[in-house]
Amino acid sequence: MPSSPPWWRDRRVIPWLVQGVVGLVVLVVIAFLLGNLVRNLSAAGLLLSWRWLGQPAGFDLSESVLPFNAELPYWRALMAGLVNTLRAVAIGLVGSTLLGTLLGMAAFSSNGLLRRLAVVYVEVIRNIPLLLQLVFWYFVVFLSLPNGTDALQFPGVVLAKSGFYAAGFEQGHWHGPALINGVWHAPLRLSVELTALLTGLIAYTSAFIAEVVRGGIASVAKGQWEAAASLGLHWSITLRRVVLPQALRVIIPGLNSQYIGLAKNSSLAVAVGYTDLYSVAETTLNQTGRAVEVILLLLGAYLVIDLLISAVMNGLNRLVQIRER
Amino acid sequence: MAPLHRRLLAAPLLMALLLGGCASEGGGSGGATGVQSQKLDTVRGRGKLICGVDGKLPGFSFVESSGSYSGLDVDICKAVAAAVVDDPNKIEYRDLNSSERFAALASGEIDLLSRNTTMTLSRDAAGGNGLSFAPTTFYDGQGVMVPVASGVKTLKDLAGKPICVESGTTTELNLADRMREIKAAYTPLKFQTGDQTYTAYLGGRCVAVTSDRSQLAAKRTSFPDPQAHLLLDEVLSKEPLTPATVNGDPAWADAVRWTIFGLFQAEELGITKANVAAKVAEAKANPNLADLRRFLGVEGDFGKQLGLPPDFVVKAVSAVGNYGEIFERNVGQESKLKLARGLNRQWKDGGLIYSPPFR
Numbered sequence: 001m002p003s004s005p006p007w008w009r010d011r012r013v014i015p016w017l018v019q020g021v022v023g024l025v026v027l028v029v030i031a032f033l034l035g036n037l038v039r040n041l042s043a044a045g046l047l048l049s050w051r052w053l054g055q056p057a058g059f060d061l062s063e064s065v066l067p068f069n070a071e072l073p074y075w076r077a078l079m080a081g082l083v084n085t086l087r088a089v090a091i092g093l094v095g096s097t098l099l100g101t102l103l104g105m106a107a108f109s110s111n112g113l114l115r116r117l118a119v120v121y122v123e124v125i126r127n128i129p130l131l132l133q134l135v136f137w138y139f140v141v142f143l144s145l146p147n148g149t150d151a152l153q154f155p156g157v158v159l160a161k162s163g164f165y166a167a168g169f170e171q172g173h174w175h176g177p178a179l180i181n182g183v184w185h186a187p188l189r190l191s192v193e194l195t196a197l198l199t200g201l202i203a204y205t206s207a208f209i210a211e212v213v214r215g216g217i218a219s220v221a222k223g224q225w226e227a228a229a230s231l232g233l234h235w236s237i238t239l240r241r242v243v244l245p246q247a248l249r250v251i252i253p254g255l256n257s258q259y260i261g262l263a264k265n266s267s268l269a270v271a272v273g274y275t276d277l278y279s280v281a282e283t284t285l286n287q288t289g290r291a292v293e294v295i296l297l298l299l300g301a302y303l304v305i306d307l308l309i310s311a312v313m314n315g316l317n318r319l320v321q322i323r324e325r
Numbered sequence: 326m327a328p329l330h331r332r333l334l335a336a337p338l339l340m341a342l343l344l345g346g347c348a349s350e351g352g353g354s355g356g357a358t359g360v361q362s363q364k365l366d367t368v369r370g371r372g373k374l375i376c377g378v379d380g381k382l383p384g385f386s387f388v389e390s391s392g393s394y395s396g397l398d399v400d401i402c403k404a405v406a407a408a409v410v411d412d413p414n415k416i417e418y419r420d421l422n423s424s425e426r427f428a429a430l431a432s433g434e435i436d437l438l439s440r441n442t443t444m445t446l447s448r449d450a451a452g453g454n455g456l457s458f459a460p461t462t463f464y465d466g467q468g469v470m471v472p473v474a475s476g477v478k479t480l481k482d483l484a485g486k487p488i489c490v491e492s493g494t495t496t497e498l499n500l501a502d503r504m505r506e507i508k509a510a511y512t513p514l515k516f517q518t519g520d521q522t523y524t525a526y527l528g529g530r531c532v533a534v535t536s537d538r539s540q541l542a543a544k545r546t547s548f549p550d551p552q553a554h555l556l557l558d559e560v561l562s563k564e565p566l567t568p569a570t571v572n573g574d575p576a577w578a579d580a581v582r583w584t585i586f587g588l589f590q591a592e593e594l595g596i597t598k599a600n601v602a603a604k605v606a607e608a609k610a611n612p613n614l615a616d617l618r619r620f621l622g623v624e625g626d627f628g629k630q631l632g633l634p635p636d637f638v639v640k641a642v643s644a645v646g647n648y649g650e651i652f653e654r655n656v657g658q659e660s661k662l663k664l665a666r667g668l669n670r671q672w673k674d675g676g677l678i679y680s681p682p683f684r
Binding site: 040058059061062143144147192286287288291 | 493524530
């Protein structure tokens with residue numbers, strides 16, 4: 001009769017035992033850290049409290065998509081900052097994807113000049129720190145733009161020191177930028193801070209996206225190009241109809257981390273005076289002194305934004321993967 | 326670069342709170358003889374003072390072309406270093422911006438914050454920033470600077486216009502309050518550092534820049550054309566610029582407080598950097614000058630009660646001179662700023678500089 005081994009040598013028990021011990025150690029460490037946090041915070045008279053969120057903020061924001069004034073509470077200010085961040089991230093994502101894809105495709109162009117320009121762009125932009133580029137765009141480029149009648153005017157678009165103005169529909173009619181009493185008005189207006197931030201973010205991220213796209217295209221077997229060419233397809237049709245759909249499988253996971261990077265980099269907005277979540281949080285922190293709470297909120301907000309981007313991209317990734325039958 | 330560094334500042338604070346034991350217990354008993362102060366011991370043991378300053382504000386704290394720091398805020402650091410570690414040059418300066426200054430103090434990275442910081446209730450209160458403020462070293466008010474060419478004469482003229490302001494300052498709040506009072510909409514453009522704020526202003530992004538009047542006057546001296554900029558007459562607020570220490574170490578706070586009062590009192594008694602040695606000799610020779618003897622540590626145990634050397638006032642005044650000398654040298658008539666003493670005169674002359682008795 002086969003005697004069963006004692007429990008401490010049982011193959012079915014040991015893994016559970018080990019997992020349990022590790023789990024317990026992790027729990028104890030977390031409990032120790034949290035206990036210490038609470039003890040030290042209360043010793044410093046800084047026990048976590050969220051009541052300040054309901055108090056009037058008392059400061060104004062230079063721009064906000066949500067309506068905001070100084071009498072509204074802190075949480076509304078933080079929400080306004082969050083929406084401003086999301087706005088910059090959303091425009092940044094679209095812009096850098098378009099520009100990055102074009103640049104990545106240009107690297108395979110039959111036009112040698114275009115090919116080399118794309119390489120030079122990528123190498124120059126991605127090797128200069130983003131902060132430096134933002135400061136350059138804002139303080140050197142945009143703040144030296146002229147104002148009023150001297151502003152740079154293109155059909156439907158005006159670039160002035162006070163901001164970026166573009167034509168659009170307003171009350172059912174098409175309106176271009178117009179100068180009224182020395183101040184530009186237009187249906188679409190971006191402050192010069194947001195314009196500088198977007199320019200910097202898009203220029204920087206598109207260089208990385210270009211490399212991801214280039215890598216994706218390069219991963220498609222040479223035979224695919226040759227097959228398309230033998231059918232007499234034009235270079236651009238080959239790229240769009242034959243190569244890119246296959247390259248997407250390689251590109252999308254790489255894009256994911258670039259998108260997340262862009263969302264996080266948007267917090268550098270504070271360097272160019274754009275009122276993003278980080279900028280509002282910093283003012284809030286200084287006014288309330290609730291450093292730990294504000295930092296926790298910030299950490300949470302950026303984590304959620306990035307996880308959302310990740311979730312969407314992972315869903316997209318599943319869509320383009322080869323389904324084996 | 327800087328913003329990353331800044332964001333990381335909060336991390337050690339959180340880490341310290343997570344991992345730190347509760348070492349701050351104990352003490353308490355501190356009678357007349359045994360002065361118990363962790364900070365005082367730390368500073369003395371280290372042999373140098375770590376002082377948080379602005380570092381970019383002429384007249385208050387500025388790095389000279391020789392690489393040394395100078396200014397009113399810096400001289401306060403020097404006076405404290407002279408009193409505590411007996412050498413005004415044994416100081417490590419930390420340049421801090423307005424957002425990182427309180428975290429640096431709370432985490433113990435700096436011993437003393439001498440960085441044109443306005444004393445306010447919420448910064449003092451334990452439930453707020455929890456600082457411990459020393460005596461005010463400069464009574465200031467918030468002002469607004471505009472280009473002369475803009476034609477702006479009063480605050481009302483700024484309605485609907487962009488105004489540059491440094492974020493994380495009381496300035497930011499006062500501006501919001503005053504503009505709300507006069508019902509003028511405006512656009513506050515907030516920047517993280519003074520450099521960015523003034524660069525944006527000089528770049529023409531804002532019609533005005535607002536800050537403490539002394540700071541505006543100081544910054545204006547470094548503009549390409551100082552004459553092209555004008556300080557509006559309106560004063561938006563009270564800004565008592567005050568050095569601060571961390572809450573919860575009263576002995577260290579007292580040592581800093583009375584060193585600064587010593588500088589005030591020295592001016593009142595006519596003791597200067599030049600004549601302090603002669604005054605000590607005079608006090609030693611004449612036992613009837615009881616007040617002076619106590620003040621200069623020739624008799625009594627004032628220094629000991631604070632945990633400082635008996636002649637800490639002498640050391641401080643020999644290092645930087647009395648308050649009046651510090652003022653004139655850094656921001657007054659002997660400086661580029663040429664600020665009038667104004668509220669910063671001695672109380673006998675109608676100002677607010679007043680030392681409680683050394684008794």
